[in-house]
Amino acid sequence: MNWFSRTPVHQRVRTFFNSVLSHNRLAHAYLLYGAESAGMSGFALELAAALNCQSETERPCGQCAACRKTARLNHPDVKYLFPAPKAVYDTPKKFLELLKYRAEHPYRVLPVGGTQNIPIDAVRGLKDEAKYAPFEGGYRVFIIEGVESMSREAANSFLKLLEEPPDRLLLILITQDIHALLDTIRSRCQPVYFPAPTMEQVRAILLKEKPDAEISDALIASMEYNPDRILHALDHPEESFAEEATQFLRGAVSGNWTILHPVIDKVLQKKDKQILYRFLDALTHWLADAFHHALIAEEASLFLETEAEASRRFAEAYTRLDYDNAMQLIHNTRAMLEQNARPEMALSRLAIDLQNTIRAAR
Ligand SMILES: [Zn+2]
Structure with missing residues (x-):
């Protein structure tokens, strides 16, 4: 099986997850940490797709129903939370708009302003979902971006899920600030450091978003290898x-x-x-x-x-x-x-x- 052959991710991360998946040693929770530009959200979606992908040769294949549904973030077994102002979580339409943005631009920064957090109700929603077996018989994957911005109350509620994870559920937590996280959460996940992206990785990310753009190495370097900044400047x-x-x-x-x-x-x-x-x-x-x-x-x-x-x-x-x-x-x-x-x-x-x-x- 070929894992992540087309995923723009740092070689160290690829090697790590290649080994985990080919030896069938998936942990129940990973904490992805690194800089904003390291591509953690994008990789989390690729990992979710890989786990449910139906291809026999390459995962994620990007073609099968599971891959396509995950890429659109409408796979029934894949849930995604992110920090946002309360108004976003109170208005399903706004939440879905941002979810759509995340799916379409997995390597960009979510366009959310204001004071952001992950509310306890959203965490409770995940816990309720976790009680059921995966709809499609594969893996259930919950991804939480900016996990450090959970309130203490939400974090404590979430802890229960981390302590007694159901079978075939993978939790992927993402943070740019690993030190802001509660020790109790950090210690129950396997941490995976995402190094700053290489020129090759940035090029692969840019290619996904803008296949036709001509972008010089100098521009990429001047924007500190940050795909979101480069794309914003182009747009x-x-x-x-x-x-x-x-x-x-x-x-x-x-x-x-x-x-x-x-x-x-x-x-x-x-x-x-x-x-x-x-x-x-x-x-x-x-x-x-x-x-x-x-x-x-x-x-x-x-x-x-x-x-x-x-x-x-x-x-x-x-x-x-x-x-x-x-x-x-x-x-x-x-x-x-x-x-x-x-x-x-x-x-x-x-x-x-x-x-x-x-x-x-x-
Ligand atoms: Zn697939």
Whole structure:
């Protein structure tokens, strides 16, 4: 039997589950943990499909009825929970919409905002379901994404299921923050670490979502191998902040805050961190384009075509710029924001640091 031959997952994870499944040693609960970009939700669905797949040669085959139903998340034996605001769990239509999104985009971040958790009623629902044998005679698989966001009450209720799991039920728990999980839950699952994705894995994920897109290795690297960020950038070119990146760098180099302030205001307007990150991506891309000009003076594929003239002139003016260093400043800003630094402070600081680095290269 060929397991997961077409699943975009890190080799270490593939090897592990290959061995588990070919020796018939499935545990009753796995805790998948790793970074957002590691593809844990996508793999959980592939594992659920593999367990019920009817193929004799390759699992999941992606073709049989079980595989197709699992991929649409409407297999009666596969249940999926995720953290969401209370309103989502109170409105079946909203819940189903998100479930559909999860099925169609298994490697992306669910578009849910607001305060999120997994309510106790949803956990009780799973426990009730677990009392019955699988409808289709195979495996029952319950997948819980963001399991750390269960309330303590919900977690304690869930614990009963983990302690006395029925036969032919597999629990797949997913977390990006294994330390936020109750010890009692963690200790009853077999943990499986998902390493950050490789270039090859990211390409395979992107291919599933966008078979026709031409995506360079440089773009993938600049988006930190995060398929969701890359796909978002491709879907929303209007959010690329190309022009703002030019303005910001112009303001930073000249130390002109009447240029900088409007850009910073615009980026911070919606108080949305994801927007802020995309602006930082645009700055990185802008510098990557300038570096490209400096390296080979020809118009090849640029990230921000509309700003090509500006980045080319910049490259000519600052021939001694340490681009690695400049891009590292942007990277550091992102890291500071992830640790909840104040956005205005972080961007102002970035402008000043960029000014010093760039001016030194004149
Ligand atoms: Zn199949």
